[in-house]
Amino acid sequence: MNDVDWVQLIIVIVIFAAVTVMGFMAARWRRTGELDSLDEWGLGGRGFGTFVTWFLLGGDLYTAYTFVAVPAAMYATGAISGFFAVPYTIVVYPIIFIFMSRLWSVSHRNGYVTPADFVGGRYGSRGLSLAVAVTGILATMPYIALQLVGMQAVFETMGLGGDNTLAKDLPLLIAFAVLAAYTYSSGLRAPAMIAFVKDGLIYLVIAAAILYLPGQLGGWDSIFDAAKTKMETTNPATGKPTGSFIPGEAGYSAYWTLALGSALALFMYPHSVTAVLSTKNRNVVRRNAAILPAYSLLLGLLALLGFMAIKANVNVKGLDGLANPQLAIPRLFDQEFPAWFAGIAFAAIAVGALVPAAIMSIAAANLFTRNIYRDFLKKDATPAQEAKVSKLASLLVKFGALVFVLGMDKTISLNLQLLGGIWILQTFPAIVVGLFTRWFHRWALLAGWAVAMVFGTISAYNVINPATKKHFGGSLANIPFTETQVYIGLTAFGINLIVTIVLTLILRALNVPSGEDATHSTDYLADAGDPGVKDLSELLDEGGAAPAKS
Amino acid sequence: MSKLSAVKPAYWIAGVLLALSIVVPLLVSTYAKDEPRLWGFPFFYWYQLFWVFISAATVSISYRLVMSVERKRRAAQGLDGAADKEAEL
Numbered sequence: 001m002n003d004v005d006w007v008q009l010i011i012v013i014v015i016f017a018a019v020t021v022m023g024f025m026a027a028r029w030r031r032t033g034e035l036d037s038l039d040e041w042g043l044g045g046r047g048f049g050t051f052v053t054w055f056l057l058g059g060d061l062y063t064a065y066t067f068v069a070v071p072a073a074m075y076a077t078g079a080i081s082g083f084f085a086v087p088y089t090i091v092v093y094p095i096i097f098i099f100m101s102r103l104w105s106v107s108h109r110n111g112y113v114t115p116a117d118f119v120g121g122r123y124g125s126r127g128l129s130l131a132v133a134v135t136g137i138l139a140t141m142p143y144i145a146l147q148l149v150g151m152q153a154v155f156e157t158m159g160l161g162g163d164n165t166l167a168k169d170l171p172l173l174i175a176f177a178v179l180a181a182y183t184y185s186s187g188l189r190a191p192a193m194i195a196f197v198k199d200g201l202i203y204l205v206i207a208a209a210i211l212y213l214p215g216q217l218g219g220w221d222s223i224f225d226a227a228k229t230k231m232e233t234t235n236p237a238t239g240k241p242t243g244s245f246i247p248g249e250a251g252y253s254a255y256w257t258l259a260l261g262s263a264l265a266l267f268m269y270p271h272s273v274t275a276v277l278s279t280k281n282r283n284v285v286r287r288n289a290a291i292l293p294a295y296s297l298l299l300g301l302l303a304l305l306g307f308m309a310i311k312a313n314v315n316v317k318g319l320d321g322l323a324n325p326q327l328a329i330p331r332l333f334d335q336e337f338p339a340w341f342a343g344i345a346f347a348a349i350a351v352g353a354l355v356p357a358a359i360m361s362i363a364a365a366n367l368f369t370r371n372i373y374r375d376f377l378k379k380d381a382t383p384a385q386e387a388k389v390s391k392l393a394s395l396l397v398k399f400g401a402l403v404f405v406l407g408m409d410k411t412i413s414l415n416l417q418l419l420g421g422i423w424i425l426q427t428f429p430a431i432v433v434g435l436f437t438r439w440f441h442r443w444a445l446l447a448g449w450a451v452a453m454v455f456g457t458i459s460a461y462n463v464i465n466p467a468t469k470k471h472f473g474g475s476l477a478n479i480p481f482t483e484t485q486v487y488i489g490l491t492a493f494g495i496n497l498i499v500t501i502v503l504t505l506i507l508r509a510l511n512v513p514s515g516e517d518a519t520h521s522t523d524y525l526a527d528a529g530d531p532g533v534k535d536l537s538e539l540l541d542e543g544g545a546a547p548a549k550s
Numbered sequence: 551m552s553k554l555s556a557v558k559p560a561y562w563i564a565g566v567l568l569a570l571s572i573v574v575p576l577l578v579s580t581y582a583k584d585e586p587r588l589w590g591f592p593f594f595y596w597y598q599l600f601w602v603f604i605s606a607a608t609v610s611i612s613y614r615l616v617m618s619v620e621r622k623r624r625a626a627q628g629l630d631g632a633a634d635k636e637a638e639l
Contacts, residue, residue, distance in 0.1 A: 079594070083595070083598070086598045086599065086601075086602070087575045087576060087598060087601070090571070090575045090598070090601050090602055090605045091571065091572045091575055091576060091605075093571075093605060093609055094568040094569075094571040094572045094605065094608070094609055094612075095572060097568060097609055097612060097613070098568060214590075219590055220589055220590030220591060221587070221590035222590075223590070224587075224590060224591070224592055224595075245592075246582050246583065246584055246592060246594045247578060247582050247594075248582075249579070249582075251578075252578040252579055252582065255578045256576040256577075256578050259575075259576060260576055283613075283617070286613050286616070287613060289609050289613075290606055290609040290610040290613055291606070293602045293603075293605055293606040293609075294606075296602045297599060297602045297603075300595075300598065300599045300602065301599075304595070525620075527624075
């Protein structure tokens with residue numbers, strides 16, 4: 001396995017180089033002003049229409065890690081841990097249809113760049129805004145790290161690596177240096193442009209895999225039967241079936257809570273909000289809710305590649321000699337496709353890692369700049385200073401992710417990513433409920449968030465992997481005092497809501513001041529072109545978000 | 551505002567369609583079975599993939615319904631936003 005496949009490598013390098021050139025050229029794409037404000041650098045000028053947004057959100061939400069991890073989960077343990085991604089990405093769009101336009105409108109009328117900006121303005125509480133910002137940054141960092149893990153799986157399959165640490169990590173270092181450079185110079189425009197290439201390649205690869213591989217492997221019937229046989233076989237380490245081919249009754253609650261919890265969490269991630277706020281009017285995101293399911297279909301078909309890998313009997317031993325299900329898909333391509341097409345598929349995954357990694361680092365940097373730097377460190381920061389701080393922070397965030405992947409065990413990133421999903425869901429009450437009503441008290445929201453964060457973290461820590469006996473063994477646990485197994489994030493979310501409601505009642509009864517609301521009820525329905533919806537030059541003059549008004 | 555209440559059913563229908571698209575795909579007990587297979591796909595798998603299309607349709611219909619209400623409301627308020635202009639790129 002240690003021989004480098006030159007055909008694959010050359011194709012990957014060529015596509016990678018082309019994408020790099022695009023990334024730098026993107027700085028000049030649809031420019032309206034200088035790249036020295038967060039609206040320009042961090043939100044691409046806030047001018048993306050339905051078409052660009054479809055690619056941008058698709059590239060952002062359906063990451064390289066998703067494309068490697070979902071089929072890997074299908075390969076390893078079947079439907080509950082893998083195929084739940086399909087109902088997850090089905091129900092997410094009706095959910096965001098309901099509230100995302102309101103977030104767009106209020107953000108544009110008040111110049112908000114991050115979800116934490118909105119929370120701070122709505123509740124008149126920098127503390128709550130800080131909580132949302134810190135949660136966002138914490139949840140995003142390991143997610144960026146996992147994009148690198150996806151890339152690593154590809155490089156390893158191509159035969160790059162070996163015992164020499166430098167040779168093993170060099171491709172990743174180069175890829176990341178390039179990514180950091182063009183994100184720094186072009187901002188959100190770079191991933192928006194590269195997303196076209198990424199999605200084009202991914203659609204091509206999946207179409208080929210779905211049309212070509214079943215014939216090679218003896219048809220869909222036999223692929224599903226092979227998966228069924230594997231999932232029903234007893235795992236010697238645990239004494240239980242390997243996984244679930246079709247969830248049994250005991251697995252229903254796990255399946256739907258994973259789907260619902262993940263769907264509620266997805267648009268709380270700062271990188272999703274960044275992409276939504278970069279659109280040019282309040283309806284772009286709604287139209288996208290109707291057309292983004294195309295990616296869900298893609299993801300569903302991709303998940304089934306995990307079953308194909310079972311049927312094809314791929315070898316998932318890593319260079320370290322240990323079985324690593326993350327290698328299932330790269331190895332399947334390597335084994336079943338001619339080298340040149342496997343090269344295209346690998347390039348698709350590698351480029352697929354760059355788009356979300358860039359958007360995530362921009363989103364995390366925006367959070368740092370607006371809700372930590374400007375709110376706490378330098379209150380009179382100018383837009384140019386904000387953009388500069390954000391650019392540097394985006395470098396720092398990526399560097400941190402790189403250190404994570406190279407310096408620490410991969411499982412730590414995986415654990416933190418699992419925790420990140422649980423954490424980010426806890427910002428839902430402050431953000432989404434806040435879009436409709438201000439009934440929740442700011443301190444109640446803060447308390448609910450804190451309790452749920454602690455509960456979620458402890459519950460996740462207490463899940464022991466039955467095979468390896470390690471902590472953070474998964475994201476499922478019983479609801480306290482019951483035998484019903486559900487997604488920990490959703491349990492924590494329930495506790496969050498209960499604490500928030502009870503404390504709101506108490507705080508309101510005690511007449512504790514609930515803070516000033518900087519937003520107005522008409523803000524939530526405003527659209528581009530309405531009075532008060534600022535265009536860029538006005539925002540720049542004022543230096544971003546307006547101060548609190550009655 | 552009496553004119554506006556006449557179009558409210560559009561909001562209602564959109565709400566019901568969206569609620570169905572959130573709840574029905576999560577009713578695992580209704581589809582956790584192998585038969586009938588379609589092109590070799592067990593029911594569990596093809597049914598969920600099929601829901602991708604249903605959900606795209608319900609969200610599109612909801613979009614049209616909600617937009618018709620919002621256009622009327624905006625017209626009544628004398629606003630002419632970018633709501634119904636879709637410029638490319």
